[in-house]
Amino acid sequence: MSSQSAADVPVDRLKKSVPDNAPGAPAEKANHRWWVLAVIAVAQLMVVLDATVVNIALPSAQKALGFSDGDRQWIITAYSLAFGSLLLFGGRLADLIGRKIVFLVGVVGFAAASALAGAAQNFEVLVSGRALQGLFGALLAPAALSLLNTTFTDAKERAKAFGIYGAIAGAGGGVGLLLGGVLTEHLSWRWTLYVNLIFAVIAFIGGMTVLRKGAPAHRAKLDLPGTLLVTVGLFCVVYGFSNADKHHWGSPMTWGFLLVGVVLVAAFSWWQTRARHPLLPLRVLLDRNRGASFTVLALSGAGMFGVFLFLTYYLQQSLGYTPVKTGLGFLPMIGALMVAAQLVTNSLLPKFGPRPIVPLGMIVAAAGMAWLTVLDLNSTYAANVLPPLLVIGFGLGLVMPTAMSVATERIGESDAGVASAAVNTMQQVGGSIGTALLNTLAASAATSYLADHTGKLAPAQAALHSYSTAYWWSAALLAVGGVLALFMYRGGRPAPLDENAVAAVHM
Known part of the structure; x- marks a missing residue:
């Protein structure tokens, strides 16, 4: 472990260590870099999938294990809280003892935690497994991003590599919803967790083969x-x-x-x-635009769970959709998000800057969320569910890439990794708090409704009332984020991103 990793040094220094007449050396090194990307991509897909793949399976898991509506949010919260709160620690640990070893420990631990959760026979074991998934994911994700940062130093290759990495991160949520539906319907909800073992085996074998040992020369203090x-x-x-x-x-x-x-x-x-080696240097947070972006990412993360969690229950329990049909139902939202993201990245942000874009996107998403409150037992997908989903997706597509881009611009090389980890942390912690808050408010609304209403349809109407309550609060969170963004962001176009910021944007 004392020798410096080949993945931690610039490519031009690697080339100097290989004689020019070594047959095939440049080609081998180029191939090696792309194999590193392939390994990292598989691991990243595993982590991103797990943020949504379990959502579709949650009603089936709740029925099988018999836990309450008040407890169900812990299946999601246990993962996202452990992941979000430990990301900064995971990044520092990779700097301290080496990226390869932390990456491999993260992969093995994530697989073991997935197996534990998949085999759970009660609520407590399932929650414990999900929390352990989040813990090991927090080791895996920053180590993977650091490996990508240090492996690709050529500007053109770097842009291509992070484009692929960013595409996987962006599409992973939609893939997770669909995969979760297929596995739940045709196998079992447990396979939404067992499937991680397949990804983990590929990532571990690849990591052992193509990643290089070693810790950075300048080790950070924990x-x-x-x-x-x-x-x-x-x-x-x-x-x-x-x-x-x-x-x-x-x-x-x-x-x-x-x-x-x-x-x-x-x-x-x-x-x-006061700390000599702070976990999160405050200079990363105190920039006005960066602080605005972190605030927006936290509030949008909290608000998004109003649609992912409660619309899943509505489609399956109120409209009787199968898990696969539910997963397919979310895809138009993901498509609208990706279309809006491309529009922002290529056209709007360079021309106008974040101040008009982010507030508009938050308000549009809030309007779509409020639109969902009119859903009832007679609603249809095409007429009543699809339109607000498209509006929400488009609004969030305006917000997310803009906020991520601005959160990582003008970041020095020494803080690029910290800023990237902070972006993930804000999203995950915002999502955790949002899930806990919205689920609590929804469960309370259902209880109050049943206390005042009786009859055969009372339970179904109580569920609709609880979903509507969650949608209204989600809309409020997004609207508050829009107002804050309007006042917090500076006007004007963003400064050009340097290479480190570009890498962080595609995390």
Whole structure:
């Protein structure tokens, strides 16, 4: 482990170590770089898929294991909270002990956690497995991005490599929804977790074969106090929101955890100004446009779960859709998102900058979310579900690439990895808090409805009322994000991105 990794040094230095007359040396090195990309792509697809593949299977898993509506959000939250809160730690660990070893440990751990969750016979084991998936995913994702950064140093190859990587990250969510439906309907909900073993075997064998050993020459120090403060603090915030379902907002189990979480996150922010080697340097957050982007990513991540989680239940339980049909139903939204993203990247952002684009996208997405509140038991997909889905997808397509681009522009080389990890962290933690909050509000709305209504259709109408409540709150989160974006972003066009920022944008 003492020798420096070939993947951690510039390509021109690698070339100097190979005699010019070595037969086939340049071709072999070029081939090696693309094999590295292939391995990283498989691992990235595994991580991205897992953010959505389980959503489609959730109703089936809930029926099989018998957990409550109030508990179901922990299947998603356990993964995203562990993943989001530990990403910065995973990135530092890769810098400290080496990218290859952290990558391989992440792959093996992710596979083992997937097997545990897939074999779960009760709610507790399933949640534990999902949390472990998030933990090992937080090791895997930053190590993979670091390997890609250090392997591709030629500008043209780098752009192509990160274009492929970005396409996988963008399309993975849609693929996950469809794959989750196919596996749940034709095999079992457990196969939405077991499928990770196939990806993991390919990624591990490839990683052992093509990745090079070694840690960076300049090792970063681990900010252990900062890691503990932010991880425990974020957990307490999400746990506090989740407890409002079983207890109430005035219970110490709710506001007590929320208060402790806020205090710990504040302490983390203070500690980052004192630590010699901060986990998240505050200079990354204090830039006005960058801070606006992080805020937008957190709020959009929270709001998005209103459509992914509750519309899944509506399509399957209220309209009687199969898991495969449900997965197919989300694809137009993903398509609209990708169309809008291309429009923003190629035309709008270079001309206008983020200030008019992001608020517009957030308001459009909020309008689409509010549109979903009119759904009832007689609604049809083509007339009532598809139009708001397209609106939501287009709005989010305006927001996400713009916010990611601005969040990583004008970042120095030493902070590029931290900024990239922070983008993922904001999305994951926003999604975790959003899932906990929306599920709590929806479950409370259903309980209140049933207390005031009786009859044969009361349970079905209570479910519709709970979904509508979640949609309204999602719309509110997105609208608030739009207003904040309007005032937080500076006007004008963005500065040109350097290579490090381009890499971070396609994370």
